[in-house]
Amino acid sequence: MGLKEIRWHGRGGQGVVTASELIAEAAILEGNYIQAFPEFGPERMGAPIKAFTRISDEPIKIHSQVYTPDIVMVLDPTLLGSVNVTEGLSDDGILIVNTPLGEGELRAQLGFNGKIYAFNATKIAMETIGRPVANTSCAGALVKASGLVKLENLLDVTEEKFKEKLSQKAIIANKEAIKAAYEAV
Amino acid sequence: MKLTIPEQELMEKGHMACLGCGGSLAMRYLLKALGKDTMMAIPACCWAVIPGVFPYSCLEIPLQYVAFEATGAAISGMEAALKAKGKKDGVTVVGWAGDGGTVDIGIQALSGAVERGHDVKYVCYDNEAYMNTGIQRSSATPKGAWTTTTPVGNTRFWKQTNKKNIVEIMAAHDIPYACTASVAYPEDLIKKAKKMKDIKGPCYMHIYAPCPTGWKYPPEKTIELSRLATESCIFPLYEVTYGKYKINKDIKDEKKKPIIDYLRSQGRFRKLDEETIRSLQKHVDDEWIKLKKKVECFGEE
Amino acid sequence: MKKVLSGNSAAAYGSMLVRAEVISAYPITPQTKIVEKIADLIANGEFKTEFVKVESEHSAMAAAVSASLVGARTFTATSAQGLLLMHEILHWASASRTPIVMVNINRGLAPPWSVWADQTDSIAQRDTGWMQFYCESCQEVLDTMIQLYKVAEDKDVLLPAMLSEDAFLLSHTSEIVDIPDQEKVDDFLGTFDPEYKLDVNRPMSFGSLSMPHQYYYEFRYKIAEAMENAKNKIIEVERDFEKVFGRSYGGFLDLYRCDGADIVLVAAGSMSSTIRIAVDEMRDKGHKVGLARLRVFRPFPVEEFKKLAKDVKIIGVLDRSFCFGYEGAFFTEIKSALYNMDDRPLVKGYVVGIGGRDVTLDVIFEIIDDCMKTTDTKEESFKWIGLKG
Numbered sequence: 041m042g043l044k045e046i047r048w049h050g051r052g053g054q055g056v057v058t059a060s061e062l063i064a065e066a067a068i069l070e071g072n073y074i075q076a077f078p079e080f081g082p083e084r085m086g087a088p089i090k091a092f093t094r095i096s097d098e099p100i101k102i103h104s105q106v107y108t109p110d111i112v113m114v115l116d117p118t119l120l121g122s123v124n125v126t127e128g129l130s131d132d133g134i135l136i137v138n139t140p141l142g143e144g145e146l147r148a149q150l151g152f153n154g155k156i157y158a159f160n161a162t163k164i165a166m167e168t169i170g171r172p173v174a175n176t177s178c179a180g181a182l183v184k185a186s187g188l189v190k191l192e193n194l195l196d197v198t199e200e201k202f203k204e205k206l207s208q209k210a211i212i213a214n215k216e217a218i219k220a221a222y223e224a225v
Numbered sequence: 226m227k228l229t230i231p232e233q234e235l236m237e238k239g240h241m242a243c244l245g246c247g248g249s250l251a252m253r254y255l256l257k258a259l260g261k262d263t264m265m266a267i268p269a270c271c272w273a274v275i276p277g278v279f280p281y282s283c284l285e286i287p288l289q290y291v292a293f294e295a296t297g298a299a300i301s302g303m304e305a306a307l308k309a310k311g312k313k314d315g316v317t318v319v320g321w322a323g324d325g326g327t328v329d330i331g332i333q334a335l336s337g338a339v340e341r342g343h344d345v346k347y348v349c350y351d352n353e354a355y356m357n358t359g360i361q362r363s364s365a366t367p368k369g370a371w372t373t374t375t376p377v378g379n380t381r382f383w384k385q386t387n388k389k390n391i392v393e394i395m396a397a398h399d400i401p402y403a404c405t406a407s408v409a410y411p412e413d414l415i416k417k418a419k420k421m422k423d424i425k426g427p428c429y430m431h432i433y434a435p436c437p438t439g440w441k442y443p444p445e446k447t448i449e450l451s452r453l454a455t456e457s458c459i460f461p462l463y464e465v466t467y468g469k470y471k472i473n474k475d476i477k478d479e480k481k482k483p484i485i486d487y488l489r490s491q492g493r494f495r496k497l498d499e500e501t502i503r504s505l506q507k508h509v510d511d512e513w514i515k516l517k518k519k520v521e522c523f524g525e526e
Numbered sequence: 527m528k529k530v531l532s533g534n535s536a537a538a539y540g541s542m543l544v545r546a547e548v549i550s551a552y553p554i555t556p557q558t559k560i561v562e563k564i565a566d567l568i569a570n571g572e573f574k575t576e577f578v579k580v581e582s583e584h585s586a587m588a589a590a591v592s593a594s595l596v597g598a599r600t601f602t603a604t605s606a607q608g609l610l611l612m613h614e615i616l617h618w619a620s621a622s623r624t625p626i627v628m629v630n631i632n633r634g635l636a637p638p639w640s641v642w643a644d645q646t647d648s649i650a651q652r653d654t655g656w657m658q659f660y661c662e663s664c665q666e667v668l669d670t671m672i673q674l675y676k677v678a679e680d681k682d683v684l685l686p687a688m689l690s691e692d693a694f695l696l697s698h699t700s701e702i703v704d705i706p707d708q709e710k711v712d713d714f715l716g717t718f719d720p721e722y723k724l725d726v727n728r729p730m731s732f733g734s735l736s737m738p739h740q741y742y743y744e745f746r747y748k749i750a751e752a753m754e755n756a757k758n759k760i761i762e763v764e765r766d767f768e769k770v771f772g773r774s775y776g777g778f779l780d781l782y783r784c785d786g787a788d789i790v791l792v793a794a795g796s797m798s799s800t801i802r803i804a805v806d807e808m809r810d811k812g813h814k815v816g817l818a819r820l821r822v823f824r825p826f827p828v829e830e831f832k833k834l835a836k837d838v839k840i841i842g843v844l845d846r847s848f849c850f851g852y853e854g855a856f857f858t859e860i861k862s863a864l865y866n867m868d869d870r871p872l873v874k875g876y877v878v879g880i881g882g883r884d885v886t887l888d889v890i891f892e893i894i895d896d897c898m899k900t901t902d903t904k905e906e907s908f909k910w911i912g913l914k915g
Contacts, residue, residue, distance in 0.1 A: 061700065065530055068702055074530070075701055080642055080694035080882065082555060101803050103662070103695050103796035104886050262726045266592065279734035279741060287724040289595055289622075290733035292614055295588035298580060302550060302589030303724065305576035306596035309547035316726055334588065337581030 041097045048091040050115035055175030060091040065197040066189040067095045157185045157225045168217040180218030181225045231257040240283040242275045245444025247434030248350040250408040258418030266299035270323030271357045296320040297334030300345040320347040324365035339427035352436035360439040364389040371493045395429040396465040404464035407433040409451030433460045441492025457482040458513040470519040531703040533696035536664040537629040538563035540671030542573045546601035548593035550578035550586045556697045557605040557631045583608035587615035594624035597723040606633035606647045619686045620655025625678030626686040633693040634881040642882020643692035646847040657687040658823040660794035664701040676763045682755040695796040753825045778827035780819035787816035789897045793844040794820040797885040804890040828863040842897045846879040875908040
């Protein structure tokens with residue numbers, strides 16, 4: 041596998057860091073090494089933020105920021121146009137975007153030649169969770185698009201992570217969102 | 226004759242205080258009231274020197290010397306550690322600081338400690354200036370007083386502002402108990418100290434402790450002067466227990482002494498003009514009325 | 527038990543594992559997650575401790591000193607401005623011989639405001655009589671906390687210890703951390719029970735006035751002696767720790783591929799990890815480059831540096847701090863340690879990463895390249911790397 045670097049784009053309060061941690065924790069279940077960190081600095085509700093995940097089958101030594109991600113995940117469609125989400129992403133990379141737009145429209149808008157996965161995570165979240173919280177469905181889409189971790193492991197760590205914070209009903213809804221997003225991309 | 230003051234001495238002979246030191250009397254009375262199961266923090270102040278030079282100490286209690294502004298924090302740490310160790314029961318944790326260490330540099334740590342509700346007793350012995358460093362003004366120095374940083378030469382550069390009212394600041398923290406006491410009234414002081422010891426939670430005591438060296442009066446007059454301060458209502462004896470005000474030494478209007486007697490007995494007020502004396506009298510009168518109103522509105526039933 | 531923990535969470539779990547009896551702390555970015563996590567652990571009923579939520583860092587340290595003098599195992603954590611506000615009481619803690627352990631998140635000092643990695647805050651506390659450790663990973667943070675209490679509380683040491691980790695690069699980076707069994711930690715550490723303490727049954731005074739002809743001088747000598755004693759203790763504890771927990775960090779100097787190296791880089795904290803990658807790449811290309819990670823800054827590992835210097839041609843020192851009017855502190859001190867050697871290597875100094883400027887692989891390669899190009903072994907050199915015009 042080697043070292044894979046994921047960059048997450050979202051806004052403060054959307055659960056971006058939580059999503060990045062879910063993927064990291066699922067990767068650990070499969071015997072991998074991980075690192076997860078938020079963008080360095082103060083986080084502000086509603087402001088654009090980034091988070092990062094590193095996954096590798098060997099111990100991860102590096103302790104500097106991520107400049108050339110292999111995968112970019114955009115949780116919030118309103119960031120397109122104001123944040124350069126493809127920065128450092130080569131044509132070998134993968135871009136996954138929560139958007140009502142189709143893949144073609146998106147490609148035209150971003151001028152990106154690599155793999156693009158466009159899907160409407162907010163719509164999935166509304167249908168499953170009942171609120172526009174797209175972080176778990178984005179994690180589900182990332183699993184499908186990247187193949188970095190297995191779907192069942194993501195579902196397991198989601199259960200584990202949320203069991204003290206959310207009601208059983210909310211946990212089931214989040215897992216539904218993950219599955220629906222997995223199917224959608 | 227029945228003795229009204231406990232015989233036990235926890236402050237031994239051989240201390241290093243000046244002749245007639247009010248702060249030394251205050252410590253002696255306080256420890257008589259609190260007894261040997263007392264743990265104390267003392268910041269920079271006269272009392273950082275009075276107990277003696279290493280390895281001697283005139284105090285027979287465990288004692289930590291702490292940084293000038295740190296008394297409130299130090300007693301918080303002591304109390305927390307005693308609780309963690311299961312040794313807090315029966316032990317009184319006391320912060321003992323001068324006026325500068327209380328009302329100026331130490332006010333933040335003190336405010337924090339009482340707000341957090343630690344079971345600690347903070348006692349300020351007030352000699353109304355930085356005496357250990359040689360008589361510089363503090364915010365407890367009264368208006369009109371000479372100090373080395375408010376010198377009175379041709380320009381009459383005495384302290385221009387009134388004394389900070391720390392007792393009311395402490396009462397405003399909504400602590401169980403805040404009071405004043407004076408070395409001229411040892412029974413009252415001891416009664417209040419015992420009351421603090423029995424109350425669980427933060428308590429504050431402010432002791433009037435004259436300094437013959439800094440106030441420029443003969444050392445044998447310490448008690449007389451202290452009594453005059455209370456009788457002229459410059460330093461009233463009162464307490465605030467769970468928000469209820471009580472005056473412990475009532476001064477009837479006809480018995481209330483004019484402050485000019487008090488001012489004229491000390492060299493530090495020697496050059497005061499009539500106008501300043503009048504303004505000081507008015508301030509004392511206003512504060513006394515205010516206090517009596519508080520008793521009227523929020524007195525003990 | 528393996529858990530995903532950030533450097534901050536590792537510190538919080540560390541305080542629970544060592545069973546800190548009193549914690550006094552004040553929040554500051556990027557340390558806040560430590561106090562929040564401790565509060566969570568207490569609220570969940572997992573951690574029994576007296577948590578004093580003080581109104582300032584000055585009070586945090588003052589309360590810690592008094593708590594420690596009562597005989598409680600005490601922990602605190604801070605960063606940057608907070609550490610500077612503590613400065614007066616840092617001296618108080620070492621001179622009171624209180625074995626407090628503190629985690630400091632290395633962060634830039636204002637102005638201008640900066641919350642990012644910079645080691646100037648802890649370097650500025652060099653002379654306070656605290657032991658200073660710098661960590662590279664979240665696992666090392668947790669393990670070192672356990673080690674530090676063992677060293678600090680030793681009766682021949684009784685000095686406070688500071689554990690530093692870089693802001694965000696470690697404080698906010700989550701990694702897999704193996705949390706040792708509580709029983710093993712209990713056995714390893716034992717309880718804290720100092721011979722001299724504040725006790726109503728055995729009253730004594732701490733910190734009485736001492737005249738010039740009396741004992742102040744000797745008290746200070748005793749601290750110097752305790753720092754020397756700490757040197758052996760640090761090695762001993764590291765060895766014992768490895769036996770029990772199966773992990774070790776090299777004691778004072780964590781040497782990586784230094785065997786037969788011509789050039790050795792010295793650095794502290796998170797950038798060491800990046801240097802390891804650079805060293806691997808250089809070695810693959812046949813260049814003899816190594817890393818000596820400075821793990822302990824006080825007491826300073828003079829003998830370890832001398833030993834390292836014997837077979838090395840160039841030592842490149844990376845400082846993530848700067849002492850205005852001279853140079854980086856590590857650079858100065860390493861040169862000083864080697865001064866009396868007959869045949870010493872050239873020591874070159876580089877300032878990097880100030881205020882959180884990322885220390886990337888490119889930065890490291892630039893430094894290695896600069897070392898490799900050096901031909902004149904008498905050349906004094908000191909550089910700020912990557913300054914913008």
